[in-house]
Amino acid sequence: MAWPRVSSLKTLEQFQARLRELEIDLPVDEHVEAGTTSILSQPMNSVCGPIGNRWCILPMEGWDGTSDGRPSDLTRRRWRNFGLSGAKLIWGGEAVAVRQDGRANPNQLLINDQTVSQLSELREILEASHREFIGSTDDLVVGLQLTHSGRFARPSDKRRLEPMIAYRHPVLDAKFGITDDRAILSDDDLKRLIDDFIAAAGRSATAGYRWVDIKHCHGYLGHELLSGFDRPGQFGGCFENRTRFLRDVVAGIRAEVPGLEIGVRVSIFDFVPFQPGPTEDRIGVPSSQATYRHAFGGDGTGQGIDLEEPQKFLELLQSLAIDLVCSTCGSPYYNPHIQRPAMFPPSDGYQPPEDPLVGVHRQISATAELKRRVPGLIVVGTGYSYLQEWLPNVGQAVVRSGMVDSIGLGRMVLSYPEMPADVTAGRVLIRKKICRTFSDCTTAPRNGLVSGCYPLDPFYKALPEHDTLLTLKQR
Numbered sequence: 305m306a307w308p309r310v311s312s313l314k315t316l317e318q319f320q321a322r323l324r325e326l327e328i329d330l331p332v333d334e335h336v337e338a339g340t341t342s343i344l345s346q347p348m349n350s351v352c353g354p355i356g357n358r359w360c361i362l363p364m365e366g367w368d369g370t371s372d373g374r375p376s377d378l379t380r381r382r383w384r385n386f387g388l389s390g391a392k393l394i395w396g397g398e399a400v401a402v403r404q405d406g407r408a409n410p411n412q413l414l415i416n417d418q419t420v421s422q423l424s425e426l427r428e429i430l431e432a433s434h435r436e437f438i439g440s441t442d443d444l445v446v447g448l449q450l451t452h453s454g455r456f457a458r459p460s461d462k463r464r465l466e467p468m469i470a471y472r473h474p475v476l477d478a479k480f481g482i483t484d485d486r487a488i489l490s491d492d493d494l495k496r497l498i499d500d501f502i503a504a505a506g507r508s509a510t511a512g513y514r515w516v517d518i519k520h521c522h523g524y525l526g527h528e529l530l531s532g533f534d535r536p537g538q539f540g541g542c543f544e545n546r547t548r549f550l551r552d553v554v555a556g557i558r559a560e561v562p563g564l565e566i567g568v569r570v571s572i573f574d575f576v577p578f579q580p581g582p583t584e585d586r587i588g589v590p591s592s593q594a595t596y597r598h599a600f601g602g603d604g605t606g607q608g609i610d611l612e613e614p615q616k617f618l619e620l621l622q623s624l625a626i627d628l629v630c631s632t633c634g635s636p637y638y639n640p641h642i643q644r645p646a647m648f649p650p651s652d653g654y655q656p657p658e659d660p661l662v663g664v665h666r667q668i669s670a671t672a673e674l675k676r677r678v679p680g681l682i683v684v685g686t687g688y689s690y691l692q693e694w695l696p697n698v699g700q701a702v703v704r705s706g707m708v709d710s711i712g713l714g715r716m717v718l719s720y721p722e723m724p725a726d727v728t729a730g731r732v733l734i735r736k737k738i739c740r741t742f743s744d745c746t747t748a749p750r751n752g753l754v755s756g757c758y759p760l761d762p763f764y765k766a767l768p769e770h771d772t773l774l775t776l777k778q779r
């Protein structure tokens with residue numbers, strides 16, 4: 305199934321006509337405002353400090369740290385680009401493992417006593433580029449994303465999973481080769497991990513970060529714990545137990561790292577894992593049609609949303625004096641079409657089973673519904689890159705109508721870091737830099753290469769990995 309490309313929708317009318325065809329009710333502003341009085345330039349006040357506008361850079365790792373967890377020149381280049389984007393909220397930079405066995409790959413950043421000064425330098429690089437290209441950093445709020453990769457940990461070898469899981473899963477265990485209970489983290493293991501998160505938060509404060517994200521998304525450990533309905537013991541079963549990990553980490557940070565603020569990135573809904581269908585076109589199909597009870601924010605069908613628990617989760621954040629939440633969904637490992645809507649799937653994915661605009665709309669409308677139900681939080685939205693040239697029009701419209709507070713940018717910033725600055729300045733968008741969701745930034749690391757925008761960023765085009773990737777894709 306080929307869906308019309310967004311780049312072929314040359315006018316706003318054509319884009320809106322396509323939304324109507326899909327019966328998608330997505331607000332789109334005809335004119336995007338520029339300047340300091342524009343909607344997307346309005347400041348917000350967080351407990352983390354003043355945030356100068358409504359643009360946020362989402363966390364994106366590059367599989368390009370050193371084997372002992374320090375940033376490389378490629379990492380520093382990416383963070384420099386984050387700084388010059390003009391966005392005033394930096395959501396975590398990228399996933400940083402709180403300990404060695406939690407790394408998603410042997411090149412993921414790691415926070416410990418040996419790496420902390422270089423993580424501080426990374427923040428300084430971002431702030432320096434912001435000062436150089438944008439101006440004051442007084443209203444720039446930079447956090448660090450802390451994680452344990454859980455089921456998807458590959459700490460020592462890119463090709464070998466060393467999973468640490470919350471519970472046995474009927475589909476994912478088979479897909480990722482888990483055959484017995486040895487990978488399950490015990491309650492005592494989780495208590496030790498809570499201490500590691502608290503220690504990592506302390507080091508983040510030492511490195512000058514104003515806040516940390518306790519990552520609860522994309523199938524990694526924090527997120528998996530939220531769906532541990534069948535897990536026995538203190539960290540499974542009822543909502544209170546499934547959120548104990550978060551509450552204990554937060555309590556520890558409050559007690560031991562006063563002054564450091566906290567945000568949470570959470571997958572607000574999840575679907576059953578998808579896989580390539582049996583036909584030659586490899587269109588994604590759900591791995592099971594049976595009742596599915598492992599989706600946090602799911603309605604039990606495997607492909608439906610129930611926001612009752614995500615609402616409770618956001619209310620819990622409020623009760624913990626957390627005001628920053630970033631909404632995302634699903635997982636790039638088992639249902640990438642909902643998490644990262646794309647025209648071209650990553651090499652280990654499947655062809656999109658729906659027009660990716662449907663996926664964009666699903667994330668935006670579920671986020672808006674939560675924002676309506678729990679209005680007091682600063683909510684950052686995700687999934688906008690697929691909108692391509694229409695991203696600013698939709699972004700402005702959803703912020704204007706109060707559906708979200710800040711527009712999070714993921715892939716778009718890899719190909720076109722200056723997009724927020726260009727919108728603010730009223731400059732015409734640079735078409736050749738607009739992310740077309742080729743997914744090379746996901747396909748490359750899935751094949752052991754560093755991530756980056758190989759098709760559009762001249763820097764990555766010139767790397768030898770570019771040719772390796774082309775060869776891999778032709779196989």
Ligand SMILES: Cc1cc2nc3c(=O)[nH]c(=O)nc-3n(C[C@H](O)[C@H](O)[C@H](O)COP(=O)(O)O)c2cc1C
Pocket residue numbers: 362363364365366398399449519521522569632643644645686687688689690712713714715716745746755756
């Ligand atoms: C190369 C790459 C690396 C990513 N790394 C992270 C990460 O470290 N932490 C995280 O929470 N999300 C990560 N994501 C997900 C993005 O933050 C974002 O949710 C996703 O790309 C969808 O937003 P977009 O449509 O603007 O790209 C990554 C995405 C990409 C493409």
Ligand code: SF4
Pocket residue numbers: 715716718719738739740741742743744745746756757758759760
């Ligand atoms: S490789 Fe570049 S164009 Fe493709 S999805 Fe990633 S950022 Fe977008």
